[in-house]
Amino acid sequence: MGDVVVLENVSKEYPLGKLVVPALKDVSLSIGAGEFVSIAGPSGSGKTTLLNLVGCVDTPTSGVVRVDGLDIGRLSERELTRLRLEKLGFIFQSFNLIAVLDTFQNVEFPLLLQGKLSHRERRDVVVELLERVGLGKHARHRPNELSGGQRQRVAIARALVTRPRIVLADEPTANLDTGTGASIVDLMKSINETQGTTFIFSTHDARVMKHADRVVRLEDGRVVSNGDDPSAHAAGTGAELAHREEPAPYLAGE
Amino acid sequence: MILLRIALRNIAATKVRTLIIGLLITFGTMLVVVGGSLLSTLDRSMARSIIGSVSSHLQLCDEGAKDALEFFSPPTGTPDLGQIRDFPKVKAALEALPEVEAVVPMGSDFAMVFSGNVMDVKIAELSAAVKRGDREKAQVLADHVHKNVVLLQESLRGLEGFVNLDDNKEERQVDLGNLATAASDEFWADFLDSPEEKLVFLENKVARLAMDAKMLFLRYLGTDTEAFRKNFDLFEVVKGEMIPPGRRGFLFSEFIYERQVKNQVAMRLDFIKENLEAGRTIKDDPKVASRVQQNVRQYKEILYQMDRQQTAQLVARLQELLEVEEKEPEKLLEQFLEMDDENFAVRYRFFYDEIAPAIVLYQVRIGDILTIRSYTRSGYATAVNVPVYGTFRFKGMEKSALAGVYNLMDLMTYRDLYGYMSPARKAEIASLKAETGVEEIDRASAEDALFGGDDGEAGGEDGGTRPSPGEGGPPPAADASSDGGFDEFAGIDMEEGGQRYGEALLRKVYPQEEIDTGVVTNAAVRLAAGVDLEVGRAAVEKAVREGGFGLSVIDWRQASGLVGQFLGVVWIVLFSAILIIFLVALVIINNSMVMATLDRTREIGTMRAIGAQRSYVLKMFLIESTVLGVGFGLLGTLLGSMLIVFLGRVGIPAVSDELYFLFAGSHLYPVLLPGHLVSAFVVVFLVSLASTLYPARLAARIQPVKAMGKED
Numbered sequence: 001m002g003d004v005v006v007l008e009n010v011s012k013e014y015p016l017g018k019l020v021v022p023a024l025k026d027v028s029l030s031i032g033a034g035e036f037v038s039i040a041g042p043s044g045s046g047k048t049t050l051l052n053l054v055g056c057v058d059t060p061t062s063g064v065v066r067v068d069g070l071d072i073g074r075l076s077e078r079e080l081t082r083l084r085l086e087k088l089g090f091i092f093q094s095f096n097l098i099a100v101l102d103t104f105q106n107v108e109f110p111l112l113l114q115g116k117l118s119h120r121e122r123r124d125v126v127v128e129l130l131e132r133v134g135l136g137k138h139a140r141h142r143p144n145e146l147s148g149g150q151r152q153r154v155a156i157a158r159a160l161v162t163r164p165r166i167v168l169a170d171e172p173t174a175n176l177d178t179g180t181g182a183s184i185v186d187l188m189k190s191i192n193e194t195q196g197t198t199f200i201f202s203t204h205d206a207r208v209m210k211h212a213d214r215v216v217r218l219e220d221g222r223v224v225s226n227g228d229d230p231s232a233h234a235a236g237t238g239a240e241l242a243h244r245e246e247p248a249p250y251l252a253g254e
Numbered sequence: 255m256i257l258l259r260i261a262l263r264n265i266a267a268t269k270v271r272t273l274i275i276g277l278l279i280t281f282g283t284m285l286v287v288v289g290g291s292l293l294s295t296l297d298r299s300m301a302r303s304i305i306g307s308v309s310s311h312l313q314l315c316d317e318g319a320k321d322a323l324e325f326f327s328p329p330t331g332t333p334d335l336g337q338i339r340d341f342p343k344v345k346a347a348l349e350a351l352p353e354v355e356a357v358v359p360m361g362s363d364f365a366m367v368f369s370g371n372v373m374d375v376k377i378a379e380l381s382a383a384v385k386r387g388d389r390e391k392a393q394v395l396a397d398h399v400h401k402n403v404v405l406l407q408e409s410l411r412g413l414e415g416f417v418n419l420d421d422n423k424e425e426r427q428v429d430l431g432n433l434a435t436a437a438s439d440e441f442w443a444d445f446l447d448s449p450e451e452k453l454v455f456l457e458n459k460v461a462r463l464a465m466d467a468k469m470l471f472l473r474y475l476g477t478d479t480e481a482f483r484k485n486f487d488l489f490e491v492v493k494g495e496m497i498p499p500g501r502r503g504f505l506f507s508e509f510i511y512e513r514q515v516k517n518q519v520a521m522r523l524d525f526i527k528e529n530l531e532a533g534r535t536i537k538d539d540p541k542v543a544s545r546v547q548q549n550v551r552q553y554k555e556i557l558y559q560m561d562r563q564q565t566a567q568l569v570a571r572l573q574e575l576l577e578v579e580e581k582e583p584e585k586l587l588e589q590f591l592e593m594d595d596e597n598f599a600v601r602y603r604f605f606y607d608e609i610a611p612a613i614v615l616y617q618v619r620i621g622d623i624l625t626i627r628s629y630t631r632s633g634y635a636t637a638v639n640v641p642v643y644g645t646f647r648f649k650g651m652e653k654s655a656l657a658g659v660y661n662l663m664d665l666m667t668y669r670d671l672y673g674y675m676s677p678a679r680k681a682e683i684a685s686l687k688a689e690t691g692v693e694e695i696d697r698a699s700a701e702d703a704l705f706g707g708d709d710g711e712a713g714g715e716d717g718g719t720r721p722s723p724g725e726g727g728p729p730p731a732a733d734a735s736s737d738g739g740f741d742e743f744a745g746i747d748m749e750e751g752g753q754r755y756g757e758a759l760l761r762k763v764y765p766q767e768e769i770d771t772g773v774v775t776n777a778a779v780r781l782a783a784g785v786d787l788e789v790g791r792a793a794v795e796k797a798v799r800e801g802g803f804g805l806s807v808i809d810w811r812q813a814s815g816l817v818g819q820f821l822g823v824v825w826i827v828l829f830s831a832i833l834i835i836f837l838v839a840l841v842i843i844n845n846s847m848v849m850a851t852l853d854r855t856r857e858i859g860t861m862r863a864i865g866a867q868r869s870y871v872l873k874m875f876l877i878e879s880t881v882l883g884v885g886f887g888l889l890g891t892l893l894g895s896m897l898i899v900f901l902g903r904v905g906i907p908a909v910s911d912e913l914y915f916l917f918a919g920s921h922l923y924p925v926l927l928p929g930h931l932v933s934a935f936v937v938v939f940l941v942s943l944a945s946t947l948y949p950a951r952l953a954a955r956i957q958p959v960k961a962m963g964k965e966d
Contacts, residue, residue, distance in 0.1 A: 048962060057863055057958035078867060084958070085865025096860040096961050100263030105256070112256045113865050158864070170962055 003030040003066075004165055004198050005054050010063030012049050012221075023049040025221040026063070031200060033165070036192045038212035039202040045218040047202040048170055054200060055088055055168045056080045068165055085113055089159030091169035091188075091201070095151040097143040097158075103130065104139040107157045114162060129157045133187060149180035156187060160197065169201035173208055185211050257870075261878035264850070271846045276886040278839040279942070283890025283934045284897070285835060289828040290930035291898045293821070298925075299918040300821060304814045306488035306918075307648040307657055308475060310358065310778035311787055312794055313813040314338060314805045323776050323808065324815025325362070326656055326915075335775040338805060342770045347801045348779060353793040355782045358481040359774040361668050362660070364473040365628040367618075372558040373402055373464035377456050384449045392446055398561035399456065400442045405557060405584075406464055407437045432459040464558075470514055470617070472626070474661040476668020478769050479503065485780045488651070494620040494644020500763035502664045504624055504640045508647040509658020515616050519556055519591070522549050523602055526593070535595050546593055553587035559613040571608050575601075620644050623760075628671040638670045641760055656817065656915040666764060669773045779807075817915065836937065840945040843879060847949035851875075851956075858953050859960030868954040875950035876943065883942025884935075891934050898926045 012024040024046045031037050039047045052058035053065050056072050057080075065072045068087050072080060084090075097106045104126055111122045130136050133153040143151055152172060159167050169188070173181030185208050192199050201208075209215050217225035265272050305311055308325050315323050316336025323335055338344060338359075345357045376399050383392040410433065435441055436456060445452055480499045483489055493511070497503030506515065513521060522545040529542045536542050560568060565583050572586040573579070580586050593601050618624055620642055627637040640663060651657035781790035787809060795807045811818035851858070858871055905921030908914040916922075 052959055052962060055863070057962070081862065081865055081867050081958075084863060088865075090860075090863050090961070092860065092961060094856070096856060098260070098857055098860070100260055100267055101256075105259070109256065109861075110864050113870070162865075 002033060004033045004068050005029070005031040005200070006064075006066040007050075007053070008064045008066075010053065010060045010065055012046075012053065012058070013061045023221055024053075024060075027218075027221070027223050028063075029216060029223060029226060031198065033198055034192070034196040036189060036199045036211070036213045037201070038209045038215045039200065039218065040204075040209055040215050041202075041218035041224075044220075046221040047218055049221075050218065051168050051170050051200065051202055054166070055090060056084050085110065086162065087165045089162065089164040089167040089197075091152070091155050091159050091167060091172045093171040093174050095143070095148070095155045095175070097151055097154055099143055102140050102142050103135055103146070103154050106143070106154055107161050110158060110162045125161060126157075129161055132191075133157045147180075148176050149184065152176060152180075152184050153187065156184070156191075160191060160195075163195075164197065166198045166200060169199065171202055171204070173203065173205060178207070181205065181208065257874050257877050258881070260874060261881050264878055265882060268846075268850070271850075272882065275839065275843050275846065275882055276889075278835065278842060279883060279886035279938055280890035280893065282832065282835040282839055282941075283887045283938050284894040285828070285832050286934035286937055287891055287894030287926075287930050288897055289832065290933065291894075291926050292901075292922075292924050293825055293828060294927055294930070295922060295924040296824075296916060297821060299922060300814075300817070300916050301810065302488075303648070303651060303654075303657060303915055303918040304810045304818065306486055307651070308486070308660055308778075309810040309813045310485065311781045311810055312779040312791055313776050313808050313810070314344065314357075314779060314794075314798070314803075315776040315808070317804045317806045319806075322815075323813050325813055326659070326817040327815030338774045338777055339803070341772075341774040341777065342767065344777070344798075344801065344803050344805065345770060347797050347803075348794060351793050351797055353782055353785045353790045355780045356481060356485045358485050358778040358780070359478050359665060359770060360777055361476040361665070361672060361773060361775040362473065363476070363628065363668070363671060364471065365626045365671065367470040367472055367624065367626060371461070371464045373399070373406070373461045376402065377453065377461055380449075381453050381457075384446075384453065389446060392449070394561050394563070396442060396445050400437075401562055401565065402464070402558050403433065403436045403456075403460060405554060406460075407433050408584075409554065410463070429459075429463055433463060436460045470510075472510070472661050473659055474504075474626075474663050474668070476663050476665050476672075479505075479662065479664050482662065485778070486648075488648035489646060490649055492645045492647050494642070497643045497662075497664060498763070500765065500769065502640055502667050502760050502762070502764075503643045504626075504664075504667070505643055505662040506618070506645045507658040507661050508645040508652065509655060510661060511616065511645045513655075513658075515618050517555060517610075517613060517615050517617075519549050519552055520605070520610065520615055522546075523605055526598065527602055530595070530598060536593065536598065537595055546591070549591040549593075550588055553584060553591055556587060556609060556613055557583060564612045568609065568612070571604075575604055618642055626667075626671060628673075636671060636673055638667055639756065639760070640664075640667045650919040651915060653911070653920070654915040655911040664764075665769055665772070665774070672773050672775075817912075820916075832937075836941045840941050843882070843942060843945035844948060847875065847879065847946050848952060851949045851953040854953070855956055855960050858956045859958050859962075862956060863958035863961045871956070872950045872954045875946050875953050879942040879946035879950075880939070883938045887935055887938035887942075890938070891931055894934070895926055895931065898924050902926065 007027050007029040010024055010027045011022065013020045013022050015021075027046075027050070029050075039050055041047050049058070053060055053072075054067060056067060056075075059065075059073050067083065070083065072083070075083065090096075098109065101109065107126045107129060108122055111117055111125065117125065127136070127139070130139055133156055135150060135153050135157065138146060138150060138154075143154070146154065152175075156172075159169075167188070172188070173184055176184060188199055188201070189211050191197055201212075203209060214227050215225070216223060216227070304325070313323055316338060319336040320334040341359055345359070348354045348357050376395060380392060380395040380399055383395055410430070432455075436459075441452065479497045483496060491505070492508045494505075497505060512524065516524075526536065526542055526545050529539065530536070534542055536546055557565065569581065569583050569586055572583075572590055573581075576586065576589055578586070578589065580589070590601060590604075622642050623639045624642050625637055625639050627635060629635055646662060648654075648657045779790075779794055781787070791807060791809060798805050798807060811822070861871065862868075901924045903923075905923045906917070908917045908920055908922070913922075914920065
């Protein structure tokens with residue numbers, strides 16, 4: 001399989017008052033289809049920026065980002081939105097479910113945006129997926145009636161419902177306890193293995209990293225390690241855990 | 255539809271916000287529906303009142319008029335309306351239009367009419383009886399006058415103490431002395447033996463001390479009476495008969511006739527009766543009770559009018575009714591007039607059965623000749639006699655003072671009072687002179703004929719009335735003028751031909767050309783049935799322009815003056831209230847939506863990240879506010895409609911004279927108009943849309959990256 005994500009000499013700068021803060025510096029990276037990739041690095045290293053670029057919610061200051069072969073710098077806002085809808089799935093650190101919709105409707109939402117499937121088809125897809133993530137019994141529950149782990153499962157189901165090529169997850173386990181986090185990663189991994197969906201996720205957590213096929217390490221906006229064996233980084237775990245106490249970077253440019 | 259679901263859920267999720275916005279929108283729509291329907295109904299009823307009574311749809315008046323034509327504004331002098339030149343031509347041109355049904359010439363003015371006090375009248379009658387040599391009648395009248403003088407003396411006795419305070423102390427002393435003389439039995443003992451000197455004494459020294467003279471303020475409308483009757487559908491004759499076509503004549507407004515011309519004691523009794531019938535009581539209603547007290551104080555109004563025999567009869571009947579021994583008529587009458595809720599019905603009947611026939615119930619009776627004095631446009635005073643044919647009212651507005659403000663007279667009389675000599679008028683006088691054999695005479699003798707005539711002083715001196723006993727038609731009378739070099743009648747020999755001339759004038763049937771030719775200050779234009787006011791107005795304006803008549807065309811609203819403007823003011827108030835409410839609603843909805851946008855930044859960012867286009871977010875907000883607007887708008891419309899339907903059943907009572915007129919009756923029954931429902935809806939829709947545009951744009955601009963990172 002070819003590469004679904006390619007970054008060529010990508011830089012990203014954020015204006016901060018009169019200063020310009022570099023978030024990514026000359027990053028080149030490719031991720032193949034079906035990979036289960038972890039983006040690692042301390043806070044402020046550019047993990048989120050990288051994910052935002054790959055997720056087409058941001059564009060690079062220089063360099064080229066190709067998602068599924070398309071140069072996102074050349075796409076219009078509408079086209080980017082379309083691309084996200086069709087090719088990408090998002091799992092958020094804070095789950096980001098739509099509060100007024102129940103589990104079923106949250107998962108159904110991207111299908112409604114696509115408008116391709118009939119009511120019946122949508123129902124079948126959503127019901128099957130909810131079974132898959134273990135929420136078959138919670139279809140009519142609102143997000144505030146679910147636990148954190150359950151909410152993230154809803155978010156995973158929502159990310160997968162359109163059968164995207166790539167699923168992006170920004171710290172998907174950061175708001176969960178260790179056990180729940182592990183089960184979420186297990187779920188993602190099993191979907192990756194059974195369906196061949198590419199997963200790119202950022203994390204601080206060494207135990208999460210261990211599941212990854214590959215760990216891309218960032219430091220100060222640069223890729224310091226690309227494609228290593230995740231076990232090689234176990235030693236750095238202590239330092240990574242120390243960073244967890246800090247506020248997680250909202251934008252990498254902070 | 256997921257957007258609708260999201261919208262509904264969001265609305266349900268923010269209850270306080272929804273409640274506030276909901277209340278505003280509900281109230282706003284209610285106001286549009288209720289206010290709009292009320293005012294439209296009011297507009298219709300008012301149109302009915304004004305169009306059906308004096309104004310008709312349109313009014314024409316002189317383009318160059320100094321004052322505006324305003325029928326129902328308080329009179330502030332006679333407005334200078336200029337005049338319509340060549341009315342027959344205008345009438346012909348306009349009546350040829352398919353939009354116009356009729357053109358009715360008009361002119362309005364006012365005059366004071368003084369009626370003599372009872373003392374004056376009785377002394378005059380006495381004087382006449384003496385002149386005729388009717389000793390029997392003279393004796394009765396002499397007794398009556400004597401009795402009245404005594405009553406007058408008694409009523410003034412209480413005031414003696416104040417005489418010393420008067421600036422004209424000496425004069426007052428003399429007056430009281432004269433009164434004492436006239437009240438003494440010696441004065442009357444040999445009255446009939448040498449009455450002349452004593453009559454002069456009574457007329458000059460005593461009569462003026464009685465101060466019960468009435469002054470009638472009459473606003474009148476001079477018009478082509480036949481055309482008026484035909485074209486103002488609310489018009490109806492109540493008492494007497496319609497002025498015969500082409501004749502001179504006067505019709506009292508029934509309202510004025512009953513409230514001002516009628517004996518005041520009787521008028522108050524009527525008022526009390528009306529109020530008791532409406533469920534009020536003398537005991538509890540201060541307004542009704544005050545009328546009773548006023549009557550008690552004014553027993554003299556009755557007593558002055560009765561001679562000794564009638565008084566004696568009254569005493570006997572009252573003793574019977576009240577079951578008392580009291581002999582003093584004053585005391586008896588006072589007791590009688592001190593009515594309460596229990597005895598009112600009986601005493602009311604007694605008044606009309608026993609007392610009313612003996613007194614003058616109306617200062618001016620149907621069939622009387624009314625003498626109206628007025629200052630003409632040229633500034634000289636003129637007096638014109640006109641027979642009173644009856645009274646009229648406008649259907650459904652019997653109780654409205656405003657609707658009853660105008661009395662009606664023929665155009666010829668109006669023109670005489672207006673004082674403008676048209677060529678046709680001059681010709682008419684010439685022909686009448688020939689007919690009646692009048693010759694030229696100097697002014698002195700003309701005046702003599704007018705005021706020194708054997709029918710007494712009443713007509714000339716105080717402009718009041720002369721009863722016309724028992725005749726079928728109106729009695730002879732003369733057009734008269736007191737002074738003034740331009741007087742059209744100055745050249746007529748009243749001594750020989752005046753009476754016959756006057757008589758002929760009142761009997762003459764004027765042909766239509768004569769009615770139409772002459773002074774017409776304004777004219778009512780009645781549109782054909784079904785013609786829209788504005789369409790009709792445009793057609794009339796065009797015709798007026800093309801004919802070069804130099805007239806301005808105003809609609810009934812303007813012509814009605816203050817009353818018509820009143821509704822305009824109410825409209826403005828309503829519009830402002832609605833505007834303010836919806837402005838507030840707009841600001842609040844806008845604000846809360848902006849807040850909601852900020853609150854939901856992450857959610858919206860998430861939607862955008864997942865793949866929702868900007869337009870989708872925009873739609874989401876618009877739908878939300880539309881649902882709010884439409885939902886509560888419907889509620890407000892429904893509530894408002896229910897209120898109007900309810901009011902339409904029950905009716906809003908007219909609690910004052912003005913409302914009576916505006917409502918064109920005792921109740922206003924508001925009608926629900928679909929137009930108001932639609933406009934309420936459109937307004938609400940636009941407001942909710944407008945108030946969401948900004949927050950919706952704001953929301954649509956939220957970047958998908960906002961979904962990323964940790965929750966704040």
